[in-house]
Amino acid sequence: MRNSGRANNELRKIEIIPNYLEDSEGSCLISFGKTKVLCAATVENKTPFFLKGTGQGWISAEYSLLPCSTQPRTEREAIKGKQTGRTHEIQRLIGRSLRASTDLTILGERQIKIDCDVIQADGGTRTASVCGACVALGLAVKKLKLRHNPFQHLVAAVSCGKVNGEIVTDLDYSEDSQAEVDANFVMIDTGDLVEVQATGENGVFDVDQLAKMISYAREGAGRIFQMQKNILLR
Amino acid sequence: MRNSGRANNELRKIEIIPNYLEDSEGSCLISFGKTKVLCAATVENKTPFFLKGTGQGWISAEYSLLPCSTQPRTEREAIKGKQTGRTHEIQRLIGRSLRASTDLTILGERQIKIDCDVIQADGGTRTASVCGACVALGLAVKKLKLRHNPFQHLVAAVSCGKVNGEIVTDLDYSEDSQAEVDANFVMIDTGDLVEVQATGENGVFDVDQLAKMISYAREGAGRIFQMQKNILLR
Amino acid sequence: MRNSGRANNELRKIEIIPNYLEDSEGSCLISFGKTKVLCAATVENKTPFFLKGTGQGWISAEYSLLPCSTQPRTEREAIKGKQTGRTHEIQRLIGRSLRASTDLTILGERQIKIDCDVIQADGGTRTASVCGACVALGLAVKKLKLRHNPFQHLVAAVSCGKVNGEIVTDLDYSEDSQAEVDANFVMIDTGDLVEVQATGENGVFDVDQLAKMISYAREGAGRIFQMQKNILLR
Amino acid sequence: MRNSGRANNELRKIEIIPNYLEDSEGSCLISFGKTKVLCAATVENKTPFFLKGTGQGWISAEYSLLPCSTQPRTEREAIKGKQTGRTHEIQRLIGRSLRASTDLTILGERQIKIDCDVIQADGGTRTASVCGACVALGLAVKKLKLRHNPFQHLVAAVSCGKVNGEIVTDLDYSEDSQAEVDANFVMIDTGDLVEVQATGENGVFDVDQLAKMISYAREGAGRIFQMQKNILLR
Amino acid sequence: MRNSGRANNELRKIEIIPNYLEDSEGSCLISFGKTKVLCAATVENKTPFFLKGTGQGWISAEYSLLPCSTQPRTEREAIKGKQTGRTHEIQRLIGRSLRASTDLTILGERQIKIDCDVIQADGGTRTASVCGACVALGLAVKKLKLRHNPFQHLVAAVSCGKVNGEIVTDLDYSEDSQAEVDANFVMIDTGDLVEVQATGENGVFDVDQLAKMISYAREGAGRIFQMQKNILLR
Amino acid sequence: MRNSGRANNELRKIEIIPNYLEDSEGSCLISFGKTKVLCAATVENKTPFFLKGTGQGWISAEYSLLPCSTQPRTEREAIKGKQTGRTHEIQRLIGRSLRASTDLTILGERQIKIDCDVIQADGGTRTASVCGACVALGLAVKKLKLRHNPFQHLVAAVSCGKVNGEIVTDLDYSEDSQAEVDANFVMIDTGDLVEVQATGENGVFDVDQLAKMISYAREGAGRIFQMQKNILLR
Numbered sequence A, B, C, D, E, F: 001m002r003n004s005g006r007a008n009n010e011l012r013k014i015e016i017i018p019n020y021l022e023d024s025e026g027s028c029l030i031s032f033g034k035t036k037v038l039c040a041a042t043v044e045n046k047t048p049f050f051l052k053g054t055g056q057g058w059i060s061a062e063y064s065l066l067p068c069s070t071q072p073r074t075e076r077e078a079i080k081g082k083q084t085g086r087t088h089e090i091q092r093l094i095g096r097s098l099r100a101s102t103d104l105t106i107l108g109e110r111q112i113k114i115d116c117d118v119i120q121a122d123g124g125t126r127t128a129s130v131c132g133a134c135v136a137l138g139l140a141v142k143k144l145k146l147r148h149n150p151f152q153h154l155v156a157a158v159s160c161g162k163v164n165g166e167i168v169t170d171l172d173y174s175e176d177s178q179a180e181v182d183a184n185f186v187m188i189d190t191g192d193l194v195e196v197q198a199t200g201e202n203g204v205f206d207v208d209q210l211a212k213m214i215s216y217a218r219e220g221a222g223r224i225f226q227m228q229k230n231i232l233l234r
Helices: A085-099 A125-144 A207-232 B085-099 B125-144 B207-232 C085-099 C125-144 C207-232 D085-099 D125-144 D207-232 E085-099 E125-144 E207-232 F085-099 F125-144 F207-232
Strands: A014-018 A026-032 A035-044 A058-065 A111-120 A155-163 A166-169 A181-188 A193-199 B014-018 B026-032 B035-044 B058-065 B111-120 B155-163 B166-169 B181-188 B193-199 C014-018 C026-032 C035-044 C058-065 C111-120 C155-163 C166-169 C181-188 C193-199 D014-018 D026-032 D035-044 D058-065 D111-120 D155-163 D166-169 D181-188 D193-199 E014-018 E026-032 E035-044 E058-065 E111-120 E155-163 E166-169 E181-188 E193-199 F014-018 F026-032 F035-044 F058-065 F111-120 F155-163 F166-169 F181-188 F193-199
Touching (some): A085 A125, A085 A193, A085 C085, A111 A125, A125 A155, A125 A181, A166 A207, A181 A207, A207 C207, B014 B125, B014 B207, B026 B125, B035 B125, B085 B125, B085 B193, B085 D085, B193 D207, B207 D207, C014 C125, C014 C207, C026 C125, C058 C125, C085 C125, C085 C155, C111 C125, C166 C207, D035 D125, D058 D085, D058 D125, D085 D125, D085 D181, D085 D193, D125 D155, D125 D181, D125 D207, D155 D207, E014 E125, E085 E125, E085 E181, E085 F085, E125 E155, E155 E207, E166 E207, E207 F207, F026 F125, F035 F125, F085 F111, F085 F125, F111 F125, F125 F155, F155 F207, F166 F207, F193 F207
Parallel strands (some): A058 A111, B058 B111, F058 F111
Antiparallel strands (some): A014 A026, A026 A035, A035 A111, A155 A181, A193 C193, B014 B026, B035 B111, B193 D193, C014 C026, C026 C035, C035 C111, C155 C166, D035 D111, D155 D181, E026 E035, E155 E181, E181 E193, F155 F166, F181 F193
């Protein structure tokens, strides 16, 4: 039995407040239980230099923990003078995930940057970031009113893990910190996978366990796609 | 007449949500109109090295704009690898202001750091930060349950300026960006001044104009002290 | 048919020269086709600060591309003043993989750092690094002559991908740069998985394709375990 | 009675050696008692990027303490790799003050940078910097021989403070380090204020005390304007 | 008698493997005894900005120790975030030496960068770097197939020193670390000197001792020129 | 004939103002013609970590160009965030030179740091720095009043060069910037050499030319030793 009383395949309460920032091109505040992430999109009318002249756009992400989002407090990266390896890894993951949602050629020579700033962290900040970033991106693309819609798929991410030998989904911090295996799955609304990251820091896993995690993740993603659709198709 | 319809000596709508972060030692989300700042206190049981052995504590602050708090977006300082001069200036101001509220000898060899993270910026982020940081600090000091109370004064800050030749208070961004003179006043609940910063970037000012600004600031601070008291004396 | 004439499940020619550095505690030069990585272990008799007093050791890795290992040349990170996100991600992966090979409690309060410096890069540098680092680590642990052996498993990594719709293994640079899906699998010599990273930068993948990649990776890892055993059991 | 024997409203001995650097466009060595600052102007024939195309110029300042200007020695910022918050704050203050002296539209698309390097520090380095920078700027603008003179006002800065309950002016280090209130006033030769910065680090102040400080500062500034005039009108 | 059994004027065994990197424009692995340096040239079709429009090219070098090239291990400069003073000094020396080999006007507006990465360090890494860099440069220039040959001289460097009062050449690490005087001589194949660096860290030297070092260095350089010629004139 | 009218072996006018800084442990302002360097010593009562427990002290130097010491202005290293290669090279040279003057074992576990800040640069700043640093060091050591005197030799540095084929000494900037060969010689008052650095950036040199430069340098050093003696033996 999980501490929280949740079933193994049960997500935490998810809430998405769209357009949380009054002047942003697309934003939302997403929460998974106590985890809260503010996601906001910025559109620039030029593509990064490595795509100049290709007619293609780009989508990237930046991620940060507010210092007091964690207990104990996390030191501010602007003071350390550089982003940690963990931050780099997460923002690269979010960026790759979002690019799977969008036809970059239809987007044209634009760059969309999604900021994911964690207000409160209780596990699953990277998966919440992907889910919220998809909403912020969708809202921003909508405002562009392009002739053809470059936003082609919803993207959702769900974390799973092995805790005390059990496969569970959407781990909170207390579960995450004692998990044998920690995994994140990103998928699009066709059910296809975009990214699988499974890591056994304190243990290993076999193919069956991987399959069970994928199945839980799919189930959770289904719920999230529904919430995203409700916001973006309004 | 101000764009917002406010009288020259009228503050924007202020709201303070205490304990906004569930696990922080003291926090609040403060808003002045559209400006929103998340303030959170962290207590460490050691004083900085320059005070070691003096029996005295320290209070300092860190300030940051979330990238999407402004339009256009502000580049993330963690990516630039350093904090700007403006950030340094503001966090030094907040720290000095808070130290005026507290008897550092009664506090003892502890350090309290207040994070002020701007969620949405529409002018007056530094004064909102001081007002909110005072609440976060007060809540955190209360939880320490020290024998003698080191928290001795409420601290509030109010911005004033000269816009089109008129002295006005609590400028929003549209006023701030065209002000001839820009000023910030920090005071404690006895009415005494802790900090005066008045700058004529696009103009100068005389002693009478300074006096009028101080009088507006005092009036505004009175309202803020009341709100702080309602929270901290509960 | 692959450009190189290899079968879909066929690795490139692998070579491991153990003790390549004359004075290092454990080193090897590993090559997968034209990809060459120099791996070397350094043992320090203290554990990192976050493990002090736990009786437990630590294993971490550093990774770098020599500037001329790639075409076009890669800028030197020491001149840019920081490591890229890609470097951070890879060295974190190598570290996690190696920690799965070793009982850190038996290792005791020691830290082993493995340097993986890429001499020539032709795809698969991170998987080659894991395979070579395992050899460098094994050689270094052997020299420690501890009463109980902390080195409990061989670790190997194999890359797979989807190229022109086909699942293939051990991609060289020409394949990697046009792959729809790019994946890396790390496993120990029991066949259990330690890490799965599968990314669809230019496409998506389904569960069956993931299963096929895992099966190719296992087959390849088997060959690598044999080579590692030949060196470490000598 | 002040340690130095000075009256409360008495400045230290001030000396200004114009054109101290033989090849600089405008320079001086200014001293207030033992405090010595080398000020030098550099004119660039382009305005910063944020003013390009506006026809307007810009004036900014850089400030630094030579390591041995203080006792104990101050660490070199070039070695720490960044400027401190205090440095940022001071150079922003100097820049703002100088811009009040000059009509930036008449200056045209030029940038003038004033370096203020403190050779010996005994309190009041920022106010001495403003006074000396005004001379360096005036000399440099003169050499430009523009049709209309953009240099419209002399600028001077004077420090005041509350020491042992007394309002005094031009504090040396021994006074500054024990002051209850520390203030800096910048004004132009019409008597109008450009900048007021008053800080109660170890105490507070009321409106009357502020007024007294302003009056002392004005008196001191009068003397400095005279010295600047003697040099610039020669 | 030297530890190694070498005569005072005797170099270590030198080996040069040309074209060590398969895809580089010009490369070699050079060894002086246990010291091994990988040298590789990269040609860019533009000159640095300070030569733009002069018709002249440039040659520069970068130098680095692989962390495990030394015992004890050297910290990675990319992690420290900057290159050490020693690294700067060596890469400037290599660059200056190489520019003496080449007519930069005939080279035209091209920049050639030579990377010298030390695989194993046992003294004399900077002199080995110069000798190997000359080969890498020569190979790269040859491939350019310019109408007139800009590569006009071979360049070689030899280290000498005073160890236990004796003048010796090509010091290994055990000699270098106890030398009273440490010197490096760079010359071209006419016998003329390009660079003399002689340093008495633990002692001084007179003109006769300097002359003896120069004579040993010339003798050694003669042997190296022969090896370079064999490779470059093939 | 030299532009300045000086004979080939003639130094510029040298002036040394000892104790230029009123509160420093040892300082001087040294000028060679228009080149002016402020040298100041700081004594710390602990040796650097790599000498802890050896009973031995250390002497090191820091060097910097004030931005306006050169024409055109040099960018401030504190703003670039790092010291240039040239700065590193020069401060290492000064440090090595000074260590030749002092018996570090007699000095005991102390560290003396010499700051050399160039106020005005007209060629020869590194040689002027060595000469002035020797005076600052000598004054500071004297104040330590140790039982045995660790300061055993005067140290002087003289620059020489080949300009239009002529060997000349103490080059000013106009000569330096067109020199074929540029050399710096450091020696102690016995006439022995501590450091020889000769570089042919735009040409080469033979052994006879090197000998002539050494002889000029010795002659110049003799004059400087006399001036240093006059100050330090007072």
